[in-house]
Amino acid sequence: MAPLPTSTRTLLRLCPHRSLAALSPPLACTSQQRRHKADIVQRTAGEYDKTPAFESPFRSIDQQPTTKIPDFGAYKSRKGETTNRTVQYFMVGSMGVLAAAGAKATVQDFLVNMSASADVLAQAKVEIDLAAIPEGKNVIVKWRGKPVFIRHRTGDEIQEAEDTKWESLRDPQPDSDRVKRPEWLIMVGVCTHLGCVPIGESGDFGGWFCPCHGSHYDISGRARKGPAPLNLEVPEYSFPEDETVVIG
Numbered sequence: 163m164a165p166l167p168t169s170t171r172t173l174l175r176l177c178p179h180r181s182l183a184a185l186s187p188p189l190a191c192t193s194q195q196r197r198h199k200a201d202i203v204q205r206t207a208g209e210y211d212k213t214p215a216f217e218s219p220f221r222s223i224d225q226q227p228t229t230k231i232p233d234f235g236a237y238k239s240r241k242g243e244t245t246n247r248t249v250q251y252f253m254v255g256s257m258g259v260l261a262a263a264g265a266k267a268t269v270q271d272f273l274v275n276m277s278a279s280a281d282v283l284a285q286a287k288v289e290i291d292l293a294a295i296p297e298g299k300n301v302i303v304k305w306r307g308k309p310v311f312i313r314h315r316t317g318d319e320i321q322e323a324e325d326t327k328w329e330s331l332r333d334p335q336p337d338s339d340r341v342k343r344p345e346w347l348i349m350v351g352v353c354t355h356l357g358c359v360p361i362g363e364s365g366d367f368g369g370w371f372c373p374c375h376g377s378h379y380d381i382s383g384r385a386r387k388g389p390a391p392l393n394l395e396v397p398e399y400s401f402p403e404d405e406t407v408v409i410g
Contacts, residue, residue: 287408290303293405297345300314309351311348311349313346314346331386333391333392335393337382340393340396342401348396348399349396350397352395353390354377354391355375360394368381375389
């Protein structure tokens with residue numbers, strides 16, 4: 163070991179032992195501290211090597227596509243798929259049943275409101291006793307708020323109605339298409355011009371005459387003169403018995 167310089171030896175004699183230790187620590191202590199720091203750095207580097215590298219989604223297109231779909235597997239339910247599907251099917255089925263019940267109730271209420279009332283249904287059909295109508299006379303009955311003419315025609319009236327050349331009329335129609343029984347003529351008593359009520363057994367053709375605008379109808383209710391464009395309407399009727407007629 164080389165001898166210490168003179169200045170160093172003089173300093174050692176003058177300074178106390180503790181002050182010298184604080185000013186100049188031994189070389190062994192300094193080396194030990196350096197080895198300790200190296201071990202910490204080495205261990206820290208090893209731990210960093212074990213940690214997976216962070217993958218940034220904002221890398222350039224050359225390194226990684228920016229359309230990477232994230233993984234949400236950590237949020238996935240750990241329960242069985244059968245339980246989830248059962249609940250889903252139950253909810254869908256319940257909603258379907260409720261929707262069907264609501265639609266049925268809505269349609270039913272709509273049909274009930276749109277159907278005819280009791281008083282209208284009571285007037286839907288009218289039954290008349292034909293035995294009370296003598297031959298050659300008219301009877302007016304009310305059906306659905308409209309007057310209906312019932313004429314018990316004589317044999318001469320039937321012959322006249324059948325002999326008329328109906329092909330040349332403004333509303334061509336044979337008498338056989340307007341009656342079900344030749345002796346009974348049933349018509350709606352509303353003029354086809356402007357809805358007036360014609361007068362029976364009058365006019366130029368022995369049938370009906372509308373005094374409002376001068377329309378004439380023959381014994382079969384066909385328009386023969388005046389502004390009326392069509393024949394008198396024939397309603398739906400039937401004969402359930404020989405002396406009974408049901409209109410409607």
